[in-house]
Amino acid sequence: MERISDRRGLSRRDLLTRSLALGAAFVVGPGFVAATDAAWAMEVKALKPETMATLIQMARDIYPHDRVADEFYAAAVKGYDNADQAEMIESGIAALNAAAQGKGHASYVGAGWERDRVDLLRAMEDSSFFQTIRGGLVTGLYNQKAVWPLFGYEGESYSQGGYIDRGFDDINWI
Amino acid sequence: MAAPFDLSDDSVVVVIGTGAGGGVLANELAQKGVSVVALEAGGRYLPDDYINDEWESFGQLAWLDKRTTSGDWRVAKDFSGLPAWIVKAVGGTTTHWAGASIRFQAHEFKTRTTYGNVQGANLLDWPIDLAEMEPWYENAEAKLGVTRTGDRAGLPGNNNFKVFEAGAKKLGYKEVHTGRMAINSADYDDRIACQQTGFCFQGCKWGAKWSAAYTDIPRGEATGNLEVREHAHVLKIEHDESGKVTGVVYADKDGNQHMQKARIVCVAGNSIESPRLLLNSASAMFPDGLANSSGQVGRNYMRHMTGSVYGVFDKPVKMWRGTTMAGIIQDEARHDPSRGFVGGYEMETLALGLPFMAAFLDPGAWGREFTTALDGYENMAGMWLVGEDMPQETNRITLNHDVTDQYGLPVPNVHFDDHPNDIAMRDHAYKQGMAVYEAVGATRVFPTPPYPSTHNLGTNRMSEKARDGVVNRWGQTHDIANLFISDGSQFTTGAAENPTLTIVALAIRQADHIAGEMSKGNL
Numbered sequence: 001m002e003r004i005s006d007r008r009g010l011s012r013r014d015l016l017t018r019s020l021a022l023g024a025a026f027v028v029g030p031g032f033v034a035a036t037d038a039a040w041a042m043e044v045k046a047l048k049p050e051t052m053a054t055l056i057q058m059a060r061d062i063y064p065h066d067r068v069a070d071e072f073y074a075a076a077v078k079g080y081d082n083a084d085q086a087e088m089i090e091s092g093i094a095a096l097n098a099a100a101q102g103k104g105h106a107s108y109v110g111a112g113w114e115r116d117r118v119d120l121l122r123a124m125e126d127s128s129f130f131q132t133i134r135g136g137l138v139t140g141l142y143n144q145k146a147v148w149p150l151f152g153y154e155g156e157s158y159s160q161g162g163y164i165d166r167g168f169d170d171i172n173w174i
Numbered sequence: 175m176a177a178p179f180d181l182s183d184d185s186v187v188v189v190i191g192t193g194a195g196g197g198v199l200a201n202e203l204a205q206k207g208v209s210v211v212a213l214e215a216g217g218r219y220l221p222d223d224y225i226n227d228e229w230e231s232f233g234q235l236a237w238l239d240k241r242t243t244s245g246d247w248r249v250a251k252d253f254s255g256l257p258a259w260i261v262k263a264v265g266g267t268t269t270h271w272a273g274a275s276i277r278f279q280a281h282e283f284k285t286r287t288t289y290g291n292v293q294g295a296n297l298l299d300w301p302i303d304l305a306e307m308e309p310w311y312e313n314a315e316a317k318l319g320v321t322r323t324g325d326r327a328g329l330p331g332n333n334n335f336k337v338f339e340a341g342a343k344k345l346g347y348k349e350v351h352t353g354r355m356a357i358n359s360a361d362y363d364d365r366i367a368c369q370q371t372g373f374c375f376q377g378c379k380w381g382a383k384w385s386a387a388y389t390d391i392p393r394g395e396a397t398g399n400l401e402v403r404e405h406a407h408v409l410k411i412e413h414d415e416s417g418k419v420t421g422v423v424y425a426d427k428d429g430n431q432h433m434q435k436a437r438i439v440c441v442a443g444n445s446i447e448s449p450r451l452l453l454n455s456a457s458a459m460f461p462d463g464l465a466n467s468s469g470q471v472g473r474n475y476m477r478h479m480t481g482s483v484y485g486v487f488d489k490p491v492k493m494w495r496g497t498t499m500a501g502i503i504q505d506e507a508r509h510d511p512s513r514g515f516v517g518g519y520e521m522e523t524l525a526l527g528l529p530f531m532a533a534f535l536d537p538g539a540w541g542r543e544f545t546t547a548l549d550g551y552e553n554m555a556g557m558w559l560v561g562e563d564m565p566q567e568t569n570r571i572t573l574n575h576d577v578t579d580q581y582g583l584p585v586p587n588v589h590f591d592d593h594p595n596d597i598a599m600r601d602h603a604y605k606q607g608m609a610v611y612e613a614v615g616a617t618r619v620f621p622t623p624p625y626p627s628t629h630n631l632g633t634n635r636m637s638e639k640a641r642d643g644v645v646n647r648w649g650q651t652h653d654i655a656n657l658f659i660s661d662g663s664q665f666t667t668g669a670a671e672n673p674t675l676t677i678v679a680l681a682i683r684q685a686d687h688i689a690g691e692m693s694k695g696n697l
Contacts, residue, residue, distance in 0.1 A: 062540045065549060118541060125540075134540055142532035142548075143229050152552025153494065153528040156226030158379045162371030163332075168496035171333040173489045174340045174614060 023109030025070055026053040033074070040071040042078060046086040051093045055080065055133070057109045058096065061117045062134050063141055065150070072147050076140035077133070092129030096120060177401035179211050184435035186211045187688070188422055189442060190408045190451070193266020194677040195661035196442030197386030198317075200402070201394030202685030208692065209399055211434055212391075213406040213424050215443075216262035219269065220388055224377030228529045231376035235269055237262040241446065242574050245590040248623045252537035257588035258477075259626040260444055264404055265387025267444070267628070269377040272499035273356040273384070274522060274672040275320040277311050280304040281509055282517075282562065282669035288509060289516040294593055295564035296474055300666040301638040301647040307679060314679040318356035318384040319363055327359045328352045329368060332496030334523045337487070337555040341610035342503045342521075349504035353522070356384040356674075357497060363389070372525065374498035406432075409581055411439055411455040411464055411657070419464070419657045425581055438688065438697055440649075442661040442681075445475065445630035449571045449663060450586040452634070452644075465634070465651035470643050472572060474565035474635050475588065476668040477627035479596045481559045481604060482524060484535065484620045485611025486550035493525040493555050500525075506561075506606060507670045515598040518670045519561025521607060526556065534625055547620060555611060559603040560629070562670045564593035571633050629673050634663040648687045649680065656697055660684055 019029035027034050028049035033056065034041035044052045059073040080089050096108045099120050105111040108120065124130050141147065148155055157163055179186050189200045189212040200212040225231040236259065243250040243257045250257070261267045281288040283300040291297075315323040322328045329352045331339060342350040357374070358367045368382040381388055394400035405427035412433065413419045421435040441448045449472035453463040463471050503521040510518070526534060528551055536544055569591060573584040604621040611619050637643025640652035649664050651657045660681055662673050669676070691697040
């Protein structure tokens with residue numbers, strides 16, 4: 001994840017003074033989305049920053065892992081920030097927000113309970129927009145090497161000589 | 175004449191495909207002094223090239239040419255463009271296979287006789303039997319270095335096996351061990367012992383698992399009698415006015431087409447491409463495709479009854495460590511109709527990495543029911559279920575004229591409907607698999623649906639009578655004397671066992687037959 005504080009010389013205070021809170025998790029400002037605590041931020045070019053923030057929340061609601069930080073979800077959907085896919089994403093997120101408003105929420109991210117947001121997603125799960133996002137996340141999220149340790153997965157072992165001397169049979173409770 | 179061979183050299187045997195069938199056949203013929211041109215659609219990758227990363231390796235090795243699917247099998251919904259998970263490379267799917275090497279049971283060569291008339295199933299006895307195959311199996315086991323055969327020891331059990339074995343014993347299963355595997359338990363035949371690295375499916379970087387890519391192929395080439403042409407995708411088999419085949423047309427890496435003449439053509443492109451090639455070779459003389467007077471080319475497609483069971487425990491398992499297929503339960507492989515189905519199934523440990531687990535555990539699923547399962551990944555144990563499925567005439571490979579490939583040819587459509595026997599067997603296997611893990615304290619179990627097919631069988635089946643199948647007891651087509659089928663598509667029925675050992679044994683036997691007939695002047 002690009003960190004704006006590194007890449008663009010914005011300090012945490014600059015970031016927060018230039019941004020608006022979007023739900024509990026994100027702040028958005030001109031051309032960027034960031035964590036509320038500014039732990040990470042990403043530049044957004046083709047999409048509206050609010051749209052990207054909503055997409056990140058949607059990604060988490062589709063595959064919620066409480067031990068996986070937002071920045072990995074952000075990385076998983078970052079690829080949609082391009083001119084070719086911007087319209088598909090903007091219209092999909094607009095539909096999601098409209099559905100949320102129809103249920104009395106200010107917006108999708110404005111629905112505070114995951115259960116309420118998931119109900120909105122269930123209602124649209126057969127749409128090509130939803131299936132595109134969900135399908136993309138299967139690799140976009142779970143194929144990030146940085147995510148693997150959060151699940152205990154160790155990845156390749158050949159460079160370390162395999163597990164022949166490193167615990168292939170070290171189970172001690174069976 | 176020594177390799178390389180000229181396109182116009184009509185004395186060569188052309189072998190199409192270089193996997194367990196074609197790769198072995200090509201080498202065995204070359205060892206006997208027969209000139210062979212092996213045409214391989216994929217490129218050449220060796221252990222140094224293999225990638226211990228599931229998706230990256232998939233991109234390197236998998237056969238990803240366009241295919242379509244139909245039928246009620248779940249693969250058609252979950253992976254509509256990917257009916258099979260097989261390899262496009264020198265060595266074929268022997269780079270990817272797990273290494274399980276078990277012989278058929280005697281009755282599995284005689285299913286029509288043993289199972290009787292199963293409604294909707296196109297059962298047929300093989301024209302050969304276990305007694306005839308035994309010496310060829312022994313030969314194949316020695317070639318592959320199969321553990322627990324000959325004087326070769328078994329592999330040590332990894333964590334995934336230990337959980338599986340403990341559960342099996344609690345259930346009272348007796349035939350539980352670390353399998354008969356073409357993975358070295360000690361150095362053998364210039365290949366080192368297994369280093370318990372995992373990633374067996376991505377190509378063994380140690381070369382501890384047998385693959386034709388780094389055994390039979392280079393050994394055949396070393397004789398000077400075998401030329402392997404990579405990136406040579408065969409489009410059509412040609413024949414003359416007498417109905418004998420005369421050569422094949424293939425496209426090279428740049429898409430340029432060439433005609434390689436041949437004395438004999440052996441087709442070993444896997445059970446989807448092999449019948450497709452025969453069908454795409456239709457001519458005025460053979461309007462329904464080559465060797466298809468029976469109408470059976472492409473029919474009786476089998477893919478084994480499969481499924482997986484994963485169990486989550488309250489403590490870590492780390493199933494990905496070590497051999498991917500690390501052990502087997504064989505008690506359910508018997509034929510015992512009292513269970514509500516004919517035939518039997520094997521239970522074999524299996525592990526997927528996190529990326530593939532996310533893709534295959536429950537394709538299409540989302541939300542916390544799914545993600546809490548993955549949260550338990552480190553504490554998961556896994557097994558694969560593989561059993562005999564029923565041949566059905568309507569399960570078949572056909573040409574889909576609405577979709578064409580990179581050469582403008584119709585792509586294969588793979589149609590499969592589960593037979594009621596397949597469903598009954600899968601339900602039984604799920605129940606037993608879940609019981610294995612529950613017996614040792616699983617807190618949650620997952621009956622996981624079939625993956626894209628790795629065992630593709632039966633679409634050019636072997637039969638005593640020409641009207642019942644495509645090839646005879648030697649894999650020679652009933653219709654065309656110098657056209658052979660050399661892969662799993664010649665299987666009359668699928669048996670419960672992983673098919674590679676039988677494909678290899680048949681290829682060794684076929685090479686012996688072809689070389690003998692050539693020297694007698696019969697071919």
